[in-house]
Amino acid sequence: MVSITFIQPDGAAQTVQATLGDSVMQTALNNNIEGIFAECGGAMMCATCHCYIDDKWAEKTGDKSDGEDDMLDCAETEVTDASRLTCQIKVTDALDGLVVRLPSELA
Amino acid sequence: MERVVIIGAGQGGFQAAASLRQEGFDGEILLIGDEPGHPYQRPPLSKAYLKGGTVQALSLRPDSFFETHKIDLRMGCWVRAIDRANARVEIDGEQIAYDHLIIATGARNLRPQIAGLEHAVGLRTLHDASAIKASLVNGVRVGVIGGGFIGLEFAAVARELGHSVTVAEAAPRLMARAVSEPMSARFAEKHREMGTDILLSDGVAEIDAAGFTLASGRRIDSDLTLLAAGVVPNVELAKLAGLQVDNGIVVDEMLVTSDPVISALGDCAAFPDPVTGRSIRLESVQAATDHARMIAKRIAKGADTPYRAVPWFWSDQADWKLQIAGLAGPTDTAEELADGTVLRFCGSRITAVETINNAKAHMTARKGMASGVPLTRQQFNITPAEVLV
Numbered sequence: 001m002v003s004i005t006f007i008q009p010d011g012a013a014q015t016v017q018a019t020l021g022d023s024v025m026q027t028a029l030n031n032n033i034e035g036i037f038a039e040c041g042g043a044m045m046c047a048t049c050h051c052y053i054d055d056k057w058a059e060k061t062g063d064k065s066d067g068e069d070d071m072l073d074c075a076e077t078e079v080t081d082a083s084r085l086t087c088q089i090k091v092t093d094a095l096d097g098l099v100v101r102l103p104s105e106l107a
Numbered sequence: 108m109e110r111v112v113i114i115g116a117g118q119g120g121f122q123a124a125a126s127l128r129q130e131g132f133d134g135e136i137l138l139i140g141d142e143p144g145h146p147y148q149r150p151p152l153s154k155a156y157l158k159g160g161t162v163q164a165l166s167l168r169p170d171s172f173f174e175t176h177k178i179d180l181r182m183g184c185w186v187r188a189i190d191r192a193n194a195r196v197e198i199d200g201e202q203i204a205y206d207h208l209i210i211a212t213g214a215r216n217l218r219p220q221i222a223g224l225e226h227a228v229g230l231r232t233l234h235d236a237s238a239i240k241a242s243l244v245n246g247v248r249v250g251v252i253g254g255g256f257i258g259l260e261f262a263a264v265a266r267e268l269g270h271s272v273t274v275a276e277a278a279p280r281l282m283a284r285a286v287s288e289p290m291s292a293r294f295a296e297k298h299r300e301m302g303t304d305i306l307l308s309d310g311v312a313e314i315d316a317a318g319f320t321l322a323s324g325r326r327i328d329s330d331l332t333l334l335a336a337g338v339v340p341n342v343e344l345a346k347l348a349g350l351q352v353d354n355g356i357v358v359d360e361m362l363v364t365s366d367p368v369i370s371a372l373g374d375c376a377a378f379p380d381p382v383t384g385r386s387i388r389l390e391s392v393q394a395a396t397d398h399a400r401m402i403a404k405r406i407a408k409g410a411d412t413p414y415r416a417v418p419w420f421w422s423d424q425a426d427w428k429l430q431i432a433g434l435a436g437p438t439d440t441a442e443e444l445a446d447g448t449v450l451r452f453c454g455s456r457i458t459a460v461e462t463i464n465n466a467k468a469h470m471t472a473r474k475g476m477a478s479g480v481p482l483t484r485q486q487f488n489i490t491p492a493e494v495l496v
Contacts (some may be wrong), residue, residue, distance in 0.1 A: 026164060032172050039122075039396050041148040041167075044466070045421050045430070067466025074470050 002096045007035045009104035018091040024100060025049040025086035035102035042087035044068065047075035048100040052101040053089075060094045077103035109134030111406060112196055114186050114201060114344065115211030116140025118148060119373030119395030121167050123209050126403030128176045134206070138173075139198060140182045142232060145170065149356035150392060152236040154423050157243065158267065165233065189348035191366055207368050210345055210356055211399070213339035214374040226332035230257055237301040242331050246270055250318055250329030252311045254281040256422045258335035259294065259479050261304050264422040273327050275319075277310030283430065284337075285420065287441035287449050290461050294424065301425060338390060340375040353377055355388035360413035362402050368403075372398035380434065381415040382458075387434070393419045405419060413423040417476040419469075426464075432472035433459035448487055457482040 004027055005015040018027040028036035037048035038057070044067060053061050065088045072083050086100065111127060113120045116138050124138045139174040140146060147165040156165060164441040168194075173180045195204040229235050239261075241247075249265045251258045253277030262272045274281075280291035295305050318328040342352045349366040351357040355377030362370050362378060373395035378390045397416035404410035413481040420431040433460045435451035442450045448468045451459040460472035460482070468487055475482045 023166075029166075030169050032169065032175055037218075040392060040421075041150060043150060043421060043423070045392075045419065066464070070466035070470045103418055 002093060002098075003093055004091070004095065004098045004100060006031075007099060007101045008034060009102060018095075021091065022091050023087050024051070024089040024091060024095075024098075027091060028086055028100075032104075033102070035105075036086060038087065044071055044085065044087060047071045047085060049086040050075045050077050050079070050103055051084055051086050052061055052080060052103065053084050054082060054099055054101070057095075057098055058082070060092075061089045061098070064088065075103075079104060108309055109206045110137065110204065111135070111209065112139065112205040113209045113211055114135045114139050114181060114189075114196065114375075115213055115341075115375075116142070116146045116180070116374070117211060117395070118146075118167070118215070118392055119399045120209070120211035121146040122396045122399035123211060123372065123403055124178045125168075125172075125176070126400045127407055128178070130403050130407035132407035134180065135176070137181065137203060139184050139196075140180075140184060140315045141185050142234070143183045145180075145182065145235070147230070147233060149302040151259050152233065153230055154264065156236055157240050157261070157264045162237075164235065164319060186344060189344055189369075191348050191350075191369070194368065194386075200254055205368070207370070209399075209402060209462070210351045210361050210364070210369065210371040210375060211373055211395070212341035212344060212375045214340045216334070217337045217339050218334065219336060220336075221314055223316075223319070226314045227252065227332040228360075229321075229334055230261060231338070239331070240334070243268055243270060247330040248318075248328055249273070250327045250332045251275070251335060252314075252319065252332065253335035254278070254305065254307070255337060255339065256282065256420075257337060257426050258333065259298065260422060261333055261335065262298060263301065263401050264419075266301045266303050267425060273306065273329065274298065275302060275306045275309055275311060275321055275327065277308070277322075279308045281305070281307070282422075284437075285440075286429070286461055287435070287439065287451060289441055289443045289465075290429070290449050293447075293463070294429070297425065298429060332435045338374065340377075342375055344369065345375075353386065353416075357386070361405060361411070362414055363400055367428075370402045374400060378414065381413070382434070383436075388420055389434075391418065417473050419473055429459070430462050430466070431459055432469055433457070433476055435459035442484075444484075444487055446487075450482075450484065450487070457484075 003020045007013045016031040039048045040046045145166045184198045249270045249272045251274040265272045274432045340355045345356040346352045356371035374390045377386045380387045418434045422429040439451045439453045449461040462468045
């Protein structure tokens with residue numbers, strides 16, 4: 001089993017079990033994680049599954065997909081160097097223990 | 108307690124329920140769907156799902172979401188009538204009162220009067236897609252009637268899976284309603300390179316168990332015939348209830364129907380184009396979800412800003428992602444830039460931007476259009492001298 005911890009902007013953490021091959025976005029949806037809306041269903045047409053991946057996990061979550069930065073550019077939440085779209089991160093054994101931080105809604 | 112009843116549990120109906128909670132609505136929400144199971148996404152049905160995707164991956168949210176957010180989900184239910192005088196709907200003999208009603212009934216496949224129609228399958232529901240998926244085994248001959256998004260997405264998947272594929276389109280070019288001529292031509296070439304037979308200007312005359320015959324007399328033998336000739340909006344309930352209907356349930360810029368406590372959204376709604384003011388009806392995830400969010404804000408918080416979201420569309424065909432930002436009219440001109448981006452113009456105004464595998468240009472267009480400042484060629488890093496003629 002691969003466990004993933006989602007941390008809300010207020011610090012509240014939820015650790016859930018993920019299925020290999022699912023995306024981190026699907027994992028979030030399956031577990032009712034607040035802040036992941038995933039409006040386009042993972043087609044990379046929106047940026048409503050935006051999250052932050054800490055440096056120490058960046059290598060394991062892999063490179064961004066083509067166009068991912070362009071989609072992130074229009075996220076309605078703050079974009080940083082750690083920003084990723086959760087629909088583009090596939091759950092693998094290497095991600096056991098992954099920490100995913102969620103953005104605050106911009107006012 | 109206030110109660111919102113939502114008819115239709117597709118992408119738009121679901122989004123309306125979810126957004127109502129997100130916006131802080133604390134009344135009752137009843138979400139009624141006619142299909143069995145749970146609310147799911149349709150876009151993957153003609154794409155990833157056919158290529159080995161799972162039903163679970165289609166799900167919009169797990170069961171627990173509806174419990175947690177106190178959304179009363181009634182699937183497999185048909186609304187018989189909307190009783191506007193008493194502000195209630197009838198489902199399976201039960202009368203349910205509403206304070207606000209949202210009609211999100213979507214669209215269904217167009218089934219034109221063609222002899223032998225019963226031999227052609229459609230692709231709109233999970234039920235349709237599952238049946239098609241089961242029959243795509245051991246190299247079948249696939250015939251597709253209609254060269255629009257669904258027909259072509261399906262054709263690409265079937266080819267990738269090793270089946271032989273013929274697409275017959277009545278219009279002189281592919282996706283004629285959605286994209287410019289240069290884009291249609293590029294996709295025709297792409298599909299032909301994949302080994303798909305693309306037949307244009309040749310509508311279907313007759314379908315039978317072994318294939319179909321085109322208007323030209325040409326015969327297509329197929330083991331599986333898909334009819335993908337567009338959709339019609341589900342407006343019957345609204346019409347029966349006396350709401351104004353004209354190519355869709357007519358709503359104003361606040362997405363309210365001719366009855367002030369009834370809203371309509373998505374594929375079934377005809378709404379004023381924020382740019383031109385003309386009445387339009389869009390069949391897209393974007394329209395369904397943006398409509399839903401706006402209606403939810405209005406109901407939950409009394410928001411009174413008119414609808415003005417930028418339309419966008421996408422279609423995955425093999426390794427090409429077609430993206431369209433904005434909405435071109437049928438007579439808008441097209442200009443192809445050196446990098447392949449196609450700009451659509453109404454006079455000097457850029458109305459739509461069509462791209463393939465170019466998220467940057469697509470997002471530039473979407474952001475620019477949302478800002479309200481007219482787009483220019485220069486934003487796409489191309490000078491007129493570089494424009495291909």
